[in-house]
Amino acid sequence: MFKSLKEKLKGVSKKFGSSIDESIANESATGDLQKEIPSAVLEVTETQQKAETKTNSFSENQILHDADELSVSPAEVSPTEPKKASFAKKLKVLVTEREILLSEKDIQEPLDELEMILLENDVAFDAVDTIISHMKKSIVGQKRKLRTSSEDFVKIALKEALMEVLGEGFSLTEYINLHEKPVKILFTGVNGAGKTTTIAKVAHYLKNNGYSVVIGSGDTFRAGANEQMKTHAERVGVKVINHQEGADPSAVLFDAVSYAKAHNIDVVLADTAGRFHNRANLMNQLEKIRRVMKPDIVAYVDEAVAGNDAVIRAEEFNNAVGTDTVVLTKADMDTKGGAAISITHTIKKPIMFLGVGQGYDDVIPFEPEKIVNELLGADI
Known part of the structure; x- marks a missing residue:
């Protein structure tokens, strides 16, 4: 890396x-x-x-x-x-x-x-x-x-x-421990950045740390998105809430939150369709999702290998709908590290996780000091 x-x-x-x-x-x-x-x-x-x-x-x-x-x-x-x-x-x-x-x-x-x-x-x-x-x-x-x-x-x-x-990293487990359940996390980002797979990895990570999880399949726009999410959810052993293709994503995620409250679930992980900031109708839809779901955390997902493009997009998403934290996928394939170094400084929001492989275990909390020590080749 x-x-x-x-x-x-x-x-x-x-x-x-x-x-x-x-x-x-x-x-x-x-x-x-x-x-x-x-x-x-x-x-x-x-x-x-x-x-x-x-x-x-x-x-x-x-x-x-x-x-x-x-x-x-x-x-x-x-x-x-x-x-x-x-x-x-x-x-x-x-x-x-x-x-x-x-x-x-x-x-x-x-x-x-x-x-x-x-x-x-x-x-x-x-x-x-x-x-x-x-x-x-x-x-x-x-x-x-x-x-x-x-x-x-x-x-x-x-x-x-x-x-x-x-800056400082963002510990999701610490946040969950300190806040009222269920903690609702809304994942946003551009097409193809790996949101769906990332959500499955985060669900697996949280389960391994003793938390109960439900996934809301809010990507009702992309063909096959529901099936993909259901497959991931079954593999990591968590419940997924979904509606038919083309349904209102706000309704899907509202149901996911309701299910979590009724079953004392700790965390709701909400998927959304990939979109670009300049698509006004999709950004308005995302704003509606936020109003209905009332997420505790909005996590922007992008590829580390996108470099400066990821930084620019993160800034645009933050300006359009707001961002609380960032997840960078494909960090294991990134030889440069520019996005990881720049995003926090640019949007003043911390990185939460790095995706470092294809497996469900391949997501790691972002720890700035550990990353810097690795970059400099020493524990100073």
């Missing part, structure tokens, strides 16, 4: 680290290190050097003279112990604890490369701009100790930038 983006982010993280290390080396080579050592420290170390030289020049006569003055035996008098390599020690501390101030010039080349990588992997421009701005804020003008790994330093900044764009 997101293989192409993962490999390129790994490469650019190393490039950031190399650029930072190079700027450190250049600073040290041009003598900037000595400039950053406080003059007071240099004065102290020079004084200590002179004192050590003087101490080491004590003669035996001086020792005998001191012994006579103090009325003690010469054996009891010894020269002051020199503070061995005190200057070297102080310099070592200054070097190992020294911090450098990073400038935008130090990282401009990898920063430009990161921007191109994100755009080439279908990350929306606004999301790219947010990530680049966060990287600049996290690195430029910041001080970093030399002993800190430059690559890790960059990965932390990149992780924070990606987390800012992805």
Whole structure:
């Protein structure tokens, strides 16, 4: 999943680290290190050097003279112990604890490369701009100790930038536990995005987590939709409510909610016909479904492999009928990851699930931190 983006982010993280290390080396080579050592420290170390030289020049006569003055035996008098390599020690501390101030010039080349990588992997421009701005804020003008790994330093900044764009995930089980039953979830989206199969997967997921489920087959427009949903429902072991082809989908979903209330069902999963936002009659029908069903959650479903198109459509659906959360199908086939990174940032709504295969078990809750760690190849 997101293989192409993962490999390129790994490469650019190393490039950031190399650029930072190079700027450190250049600073040290041009003598900037000595400039950053406080003059007071240099004065102290020079004084200590002179004192050590003087101490080491004590003669035996001086020792005998001191012994006579103090009325003690010469054996009891010894020269002051020199503070061995005190200057070297102080310099070592200054070097190992020294911090450098990073400038935008130090990282401009990898920063430009990161921007191109994100755009080439279908990350929306606004999301790219947010990530680049966060990287600049996290690195430029910041001080970093030399002993800190430059690559890790960059990965932390990149992780924070990606987390800012992805936002928080959406836990369906937590939502169900905190709300009155039945929880009603309405699935919307364009034709062919995989809503029907996704609903079956979510039903299977909820059953495995101990919830009772009923499905409302509200796609009365597409030929064979009822039969397809009935087949899925039988395979995952849940009840499906349906009417004949061409029936009013609002009536079907009203009956599904009524059934759930009468039988103490935890969750209603409502299917709808695929539609595009520019089909006014279908969007009006969807608005009627919302008024009749009164869903708790409206979940927009689209393909992760659609990239920027999925982001644009999600925004249009959100503007037209509203969206509470997103499900992205075919994430296992998506090498780029642009839709997953961009949708939350664009419509300000969280991703709930990723579809990652053909089986009923192949749907996973979207966990932003886990996704970012996988992208960066590390648990930071």
